[in-house]
Amino acid sequence: MTKDLTQLEILTELQPVAEQNLNRHLALAKDWHPHDYIPWDEGRNFAAMGGQDWAPEQSKLSEVAKVAMITNLLTEDNLPSYHREIAENFSQDGAWGTWVGRWTAEENRHGIAIRDYLVVTRGVDPVALEAARMIHMTNGVAAPDNWGGF
Template structure:
């Protein structure tokens, strides 16, 4: 089921003032943070490769298997951010409050991916070769919503994705 394009366009226009108010509210209360401050860099050491470091071994990780799986799955979701950004921008447009929200959301989501990857690498939490191979395979598939340019499904997806990320 898809929404009539005329109705969808009207919804985007009608909701724009709400998006503007909510984005301003978010920006006024959000606490700025920096990914590098949450990574225990002193635990890191060079991996095997051109810099002649140490090979990764399963015993290097202090994470449980469940924690590894959770972090990798979350990281794969964050790594696909370019595809999500594109889909959302197509559905909502890149102008006005919607465009400002999309750009800010993308920037904030990217921080999550940065801190997770840096944490996993600095702590040797997962095999870096497996992680990169998985990322390349995942990113090569990309993401395309089955709802094309249906903005209500896009808003619902982003809302559920944000809530699911809080749980995981």
């Protein structure tokens, strides 16, 4: 006969597996820095600093690429909401807590790299991008009530 486990019981049972895989990930992870992947020499000032405001013809990205990059970046920007939801539904202790923190830090790197790339290369309108970020983060993300954990 099987027993229905609570979310806490499942997480407790999985703690050793999570710890083992977290340690494996940390041992294999190669450190990287977002600034190393940005073509800074393509950048120039915007109007507030004596340069030129963004114009659509400055972008070298296809419409599909723009949509993909913006969607990905807005997803990365909502990390505070995701971190909160995961921490509340998993744990902030032990391997789970370490995993949540490390995952958040690594995902934030992606957001830094994408935003810097889009702004420096003038891939998308930075004013519209910031407006979308503000709306997206203000609204946040929350798991539906009684969603069952995972």
